[in-house]
Amino acid sequence: MFVRKPGKFWTWGALSLSAFLSAVVCFFGWQHYKQRIQTHPMPADAFFTEDFPDHEAFRLELAQLRLQARLTPENEKQVLESVEKTAELLGVPQPVLWCLLFQESRLNHMEGYGSGGAVGLGQFSKFSFYEINHQLTKFTPANLVALEAVLGRDVRPISSTALKSTNQSSYFYIPTAVVASASYLNNRYLHLNKLLRKQNHHPNDRLMWLLATLAYNKGTRSILSFIKTVEREKGPKAVEAALTDVHSLSELVMNRKLVSQSFTRIWPRNLAKTYANEWIIHFQNTTQCALHPKAKASAVAKKGENS
Amino acid sequence: MARVTRKIRLRKGTRRTVGITLLLSLGLLWVLWKSPADRSVNQLNSAQPSPSDIDALTQIFTTKGHSEFQEKKGALRAAVAASLAGNNPSSESIAVYLFPDLLPSSDLEREVALEAWYPLQKRIESAPNSESSRKDFEDMRAQIWIYENPDHQYPTLSDTAEAVVKLYDRMSERKP
Numbered sequence A: 001m002f003v004r005k006p007g008k009f010w011t012w013g014a015l016s017l018s019a020f021l022s023a024v025v026c027f028f029g030w031q032h033y034k035q036r037i038q039t040h041p042m043p044a045d046a047f048f049t050e051d052f053p054d055h056e057a058f059r060l061e062l063a064q065l066r067l068q069a070r071l072t073p074e075n076e077k078q079v080l081e082s083v084e085k086t087a088e089l090l091g092v093p094q095p096v097l098w099c100l101l102f103q104e105s106r107l108n109h110m111e112g113y114g115s116g117g118a119v120g121l122g123q124f125s126k127f128s129f130y131e132i133n134h135q136l137t138k139f140t141p142a143n144l145v146a147l148e149a150v151l152g153r154d155v156r157p158i159s160s161t162a163l164k165s166t167n168q169s170s171y172f173y174i175p176t177a178v179v180a181s182a183s184y185l186n187n188r189y190l191h192l193n194k195l196l197r198k199q200n201h202h203p204n205d206r207l208m209w210l211l212a213t214l215a216y217n218k219g220t221r222s223i224l225s226f227i228k229t230v231e232r233e234k235g236p237k238a239v240e241a242a243l244t245d246v247h248s249l250s251e252l253v254m255n256r257k258l259v260s261q262s263f264t265r266i267w268p269r270n271l272a273k274t275y276a277n278e279w280i281i282h283f284q285n286t287t288q289c290a291l292h293p294k295a296k297a298s299a300v301a302k303k304g305e306n307s
Numbered sequence B: 001m002a003r004v005t006r007k008i009r010l011r012k013g014t015r016r017t018v019g020i021t022l023l024l025s026l027g028l029l030w031v032l033w034k035s036p037a038d039r040s041v042n043q044l045n046s047a048q049p050s051p052s053d054i055d056a057l058t059q060i061f062t063t064k065g066h067s068e069f070q071e072k073k074g075a076l077r078a079a080v081a082a083s084l085a086g087n088n089p090s091s092e093s094i095a096v097y098l099f100p101d102l103l104p105s106s107d108l109e110r111e112v113a114l115e116a117w118y119p120l121q122k123r124i125e126s127a128p129n130s131e132s133s134r135k136d137f138e139d140m141r142a143q144i145w146i147y148e149n150p151d152h153q154y155p156t157l158s159d160t161a162e163a164v165v166k167l168y169d170r171m172s173e174r175k176p
Helices: A006-039 A058-069 A073-090 A096-104 A126-134 A142-151 A174-198 A206-217 A220-234 A236-244 A246-253 A256-264 A269-290 A293-306 B012-034 B051-064 B066-084 B091-098 B110-113 B117-125 B133-147 B160-170
Strands: none
Touching: A058 A096, A058 A269, A073 A096, A073 A142, A073 A174, A096 A174, A096 A206, A096 A269, A126 A174, A126 B133, A142 A174, A174 A206, A174 A220, A174 B110, A206 A220, A206 A236, A206 A246, A206 A269, A206 B091, A220 A236, A220 A246, A220 A256, A220 B110, A220 B133, A236 A246, A246 A269, A256 A269, B051 B066, B051 B091, B051 B160, B066 B091, B091 B110, B091 B160, B110 B117, B117 B133, B133 B160
16 A cells, blocks of 8 residues: 655645745735826836935934934934035935935934044045035035025034034034035035036936945945946946946945955955945945936846847 | 883873974074075165065165165166066066065056055155155055055055155154
C-alpha cells in the first residue's frame, strides 16, 4: 500500500500557499500604485512632486517625529513657510529644498548644537558659513536679495554661536537657516551649470538640482570626478545621457562600482567606498522624496524596457 | 613493541596567542613595507609626484626661502606635466590644486581651479607673509574646503588638498 509521507505534502502545501499569497500581495500593491499615479496626474512640465515627501520611509519618520514631539507643529510650519518663500525667490524647487533639509537634519533646527561639528537644519560647517558671510553673491546677486527679502535686512555675519533661536543672525533661527542653506544649494547648482555649459554640455535643469544636492552633501569635486570617470569608462554619450535623462542619471549615479572608482581617484579605497555608499543613499532618498511618482515610474519602466 | 609517538599539543589559549602574534608580525611587516621612504628636502620623486612633494615645498620655503621654493616648484611642475599623460590620479590632484593650467581644456576641474584658488595662490606667492596674503589664504582655504569636503560631520580633505592648504598657510603667515 502506498503511503504518502506527510512531511512532503505539508512542505509543498506551504510553498504553494506562500506563492499564492505573494502573488495576491503583489497584485494589490501594483493596483494601489497604478491608482496612486492616476490620482496624481503629472502635468506636462512636472518633474518634482507637490506632495512631498513622496517617500514612504520619510513619511513614517515624519509621523514619528511629530508623535515624539521632536518636531513641533510651529517649527514644522515655519520650515515649510520659509521653504516656500525662499524657493520662490531663488527658483529652487520646493521639494528639493525641503527634502534636502529633511535628509540633512530631519528638520531639527538645533541639530548638532554644541557638537563642534555640522549644525542646524542644513548641517552647516565652518566653511559653509564662510561662503554665506563672504562669498554669498559669488554666483548670483539673487542670494542676497532673497536673504534680505526673507529676513528684512542683511543679517550677516550668520553664525552658530548665537544660541537664541529668534536671533536672525543665528543659524538656529529657522528662516535664516532655510535661506542660508538654499543659497548654498543655489551656488552649487549655478556653479555646476556654469562649468558644464562652458564645456558645451546641455544639462537638464531639473537634473542639475539633483546633482546640486549631491554637491551640497559631498562637494562639487565628487560630481566632477564622477562625470570624468563616466566619460573615461563609458564615453561622452553616456555623460550627455546622464545630464539629460533621469533614468540614465539614476543608473549611473547608483552604480556602486563606478562611483567608488571615481572617488578612489581622490580618497583612499576604504574612504572612497564609504563615501560612495553615502552618495548613493543620499541620491536615492532625495529622488524618492522629491520626484513626482510618474517621473520615478518612467525611469523604472525605461529600465525594464532595456533589460 | 610499537613505538609510541606523542603529538605535541598546544593548549587552546597558547595556540590563539601564537596565531595573534604571527598575524600582528605580518601586519607590522606589511605596514613597514608600505610606508613611504624618507625623502630628503631636496629630492622630488619625478616618476610619481605625490602630496609629500608638496610638503617638501613647504619645508623648502620655510628653510631656504622664496627663490629656492620657486625653483623646486618648477621642478614639481615639470614632474607633474610628465606624469599627467599616464592618467595618474595623484598627479591629476596635484595639477588641480597647484598647476591647473597643465590640465587639458576639456577637464572640468581646470576651470574650477583657474577661477577659484589659482589666482589667490599667485597673489600669495607674489607677496608672501603680507597682510593681503593672509586674506587671500582665508579665501583660498574656504574655496578648497567647500569644493572638496565630502563629510559635514567629520570634515576632511584629501592629502593633496591638505598639503596645498598647509603650504599657503605657511606662505601667508604674518611674521612679527
